[in-house]
Amino acid sequence: MILVYRDEILLTVIIVVLLFFVLLITKQVIKKFSVLRAINPNRRKLIRNLSYLFHYLIAGIALVVVWGVKFEEFSVFISSILAVIGVAFFAQWSILSNLTASIILFFSHPVRIGDRIRVLDKDFDWTGEVKDITGFYLFMITDTGENITLPTSLVIQKGIQIMNKLPEEQIHDKEEV
Structure with missing residues (x-):
């Protein structure tokens, strides 16, 4: 049974290890940047968590592709999720714009x-x-x-x-x- 999914398991392990290293590098880069620019640790934590969310989403999509979910099924699933998220963000547009503005303030203001x-x-x-x-x-x-x-x-x-x-x-x- 394990031999049947050998390639998928190997790719999953590679993705998880790669995700671990990307998260470590991201944490160090954000820490170095925030110390260099004298940014508050609470703001550093917020930006780190948002970047982690982005990395987890990318890794999740990669895992879905590795495990062979058909493109049609995946596209229906993603479009359904995006429709729900789009309605939620439209209803709370100010929340999304404030989070985006906070990221801009962190890096360039x-x-x-x-x-x-x-x-x-x-x-x-x-x-x-x-x-x-x-x-x-x-x-x-x-x-x-x-x-x-x-x-x-x-x-x-x-x-x-x-x-x-x-x-x-x-x-x-x-x-x-």
Whole structure:
């Protein structure tokens, strides 16, 4: 019985071992990147988990192909799953956009926890310190003491001015010059 599925078992073992090494490398790369850019460990964990999910999905698809699921059956299964996921994401579009924005903030946006920022918006004057950035929200305390929670998708859409100094320090620096 085992000899009949020898090739499939061998390929499955190869995929699992390869997945293990890819996950180790991914973990090290994300850790090195986040230490280099001084990124919060909670944000690092979020990005690592999202990348793991992506790797597990790819490995699952590879296993389905190795074990010989017919293409027609596989395509019907995938299209059914994608239809359900599509409806769920359409109903919760903001969740998907916030997760995507969080990934973009992690890798390429210069805003860091502890930075003083100003959100450039014509209706509101939000200036304060970034306290935390999660998968869905950026938390900041304004100069007036208000706790503001901004969706990460809004942070990507709005202009952000990074100030990095308290107002008193900025006035003091101008006097010295």
